[in-house]
Amino acid sequence: MDAHHSSRHPPLKHWADGDTGGSHRLPAAAPDATPRRSALREERHPNAVTAPPIHRGSMPPTPWRGFWKSIAAGVLAGVPGVGASKVLALDSRLRGNDEGARHPREGGDPGPTTWERAAAKRRTIFLLFTLLSAALATLLFAKAQPDYDSAWLRYGQITLFAILSTWVVTGFTTALMGFWVTLRGDAHALSARSVRHHTLDEDVRTAIIMPICNEDVATVFAGLRATCESMATTGHARQFDVFVLSDSSDPAIVAAERAAWAQLREALAAQRAAQPGEEQVEVYYRLRERRTHRKAGNVADFCRRWGRDYRYMVVLDADSVMSGDCLSTLVKLM
Numbered sequence: 001m002d003a004h005h006s007s008r009h010p011p012l013k014h015w016a017d018g019d020t021g022g023s024h025r026l027p028a029a030a031p032d033a034t035p036r037r038s039a040l041r042e043e044r045h046p047n048a049v050t051a052p053p054i055h056r057g058s059m060p061p062t063p064w065r066g067f068w069k070s071i072a073a074g075v076l077a078g079v080p081g082v083g084a085s086k087v088l089a090l091d092s093r094l095r096g097n098d099e100g101a102r103h104p105r106e107g108g109d110p111g112p113t114t115w116e117r118a119a120a121k122r123r124t125i126f127l128l129f130t131l132l133s134a135a136l137a138t139l140l141f142a143k144a145q146p147d148y149d150s151a152w153l154r155y156g157q158i159t160l161f162a163i164l165s166t167w168v169v170t171g172f173t174t175a176l177m178g179f180w181v182t183l184r185g186d187a188h189a190l191s192a193r194s195v196r197h198h199t200l201d202e203d204v205r206t207a208i209i210m211p212i213c214n215e216d217v218a219t220v221f222a223g224l225r226a227t228c229e230s231m232a233t234t235g236h237a238r239q240f241d242v243f244v245l246s247d248s249s250d251p252a253i254v255a256a257e258r259a260a261w262a263q264l265r266e267a268l269a270a271q272r273a274a275q276p277g278e279e280q281v282e283v284y285y286r287l288r289e290r291r292t293h294r295k296a297g298n299v300a301d302f303c304r305r306w307g308r309d310y311r312y313m314v315v316l317d318a319d320s321v322m323s324g325d326c327l328s329t330l331v332k333l334m
Contacts, residue, residue, distance in 0.1 A: 050261065050285045052241075057308035059300060115188040122177070130173050134166040141165075195332035206240050206331050207310040208281075211298040212257075213247040213291075215318040220244075221260040223321040228268060228281050231324035237279040240327065243306070244285045245298050254287060261285040 141161045148154045181189075208227075212220055224242065231237050244261060248254050261283065268280040288298060299315060307313070312334050314327060 050258070050287075051243075052284055052306065052309075054305045055308050056305060057303075059304050059307075118188050126173055126177065129176075130166065130169050133169045133173070134162060137165045137169070138162040190333050192329045192333070195329060198332045200236050200239060200328065200331060202239065204239060204312070204331070205310045206312040206314060206327075207243060207302075207306065208240055208314045208316060208327065209243045209245055209299065209302055210316040210318065210320070211245045211247065211295045212318045213295070214250055214253055215248075217253060217256040217260050220257075220318050221264055223319060224283070224316075225264055225267065227316075227320075227322050227324070227327075228264070228283060229271070230322075231327060232268075232271065232278050232280050234324040234328050235279075236324070236328050236331075237281045239331075240281045241310070242281050242283045243302060244283070245302055246285065246287045247291045247294070247298055248287070249291070257287075258285065 138158060138161055142158050145154060145157065210220070210224065224244070228242060231240055244257070246254065246257055248257060265283055268283065272278065272280045286302075288301060291297070293300070303313075312331055314322075314330060316322065
């Protein structure tokens with residue numbers, strides 16, 4: 001998701017959005033008409049003044065190239081002279097998308113990076129060790145075979161054993177290489193320690209989304225409040241926005257969610273007033289009326305509506321509680 005806007009969303013009281021159209025800034029009203037206008041907004045749509053303005057973006061599906069094509073791409077990526085970047089560029093051209101061809105490195109392709117060379121080497125070792133082990137096991141199995149009257153039976157069993165042994169050996173090879181990395185360490189692995197002293201660009205924005213559906217409201221918002229308060233202590237709160245994406249269908253639960261959301265915003269505003277130098281994250285709430293495709297559909301709907309405003313996204317479960325340091329580290333790693 002590209003970060004098209006570096007500024008935070010305007011205050012909620014100036015905005016209204018609904019499922020049927022875009023978002024707009026409400027015109028100024030006369031003082032005596034403000035309560036009535038506010039009531040109309042609440043009646044027009046349940047998401048009025050609870051969610052930021054919609055900034056729609058398309059989410060074109062990326063077709064899966066298939067099992068055998070994926071295997072072939074992985075093998076080619078490990079071949080010297082080919083590399084992962086060229087496989088990505090070729091795959092993008094075959095799909096009619098030039099973005100992948102020019103995205104790997106801006107200003108041309110100077111060659112594979114250190115970690116890409118290491119990954120290609122590991123894939124090659126993995127492939128060779130798996131094939132050699134499976135071939136050796138198949139050879140031993142073939143020598144142990146009794147004499148059959150039917151050649152079809154003999155070679156059929158050997159073929160089936162070769163396929164199944166290769167499948168088993170891949171798991172063994174994965175575990176063996178993982179054990180080796182555990183013993184020796186991995187110079188190319190991402191770790192929180194490696195980004196501890198990195199800074200976050202002020203223009204980089206992250207959405208923290210929490211899809212919920214008929215959950216225990218007190219538990220959800222208690223954990224969310226702890227997360228927001230912890231984020232305020234990191235100094236990066238302005239770069240994060242929190243979205244509670246509700247698929248709840250019980251009217252009583254929906255009412256409790258909206259009340260808890262309002263109480264959470266009031267609590268965060270009170271803390272902001274008590275400590276002027278400490279920023280707080282913005283917390284938004286959206287009730288989805290068309291509850292299609294469950295949680296995945298809820299997340300996809302968020303990406304279509306607001307994904308263009310953020311570069312990164314962190315998805316929380318209804319019972320998730322995360323510290324601000326952990327969230328900041330995740331963004332640094334991304």
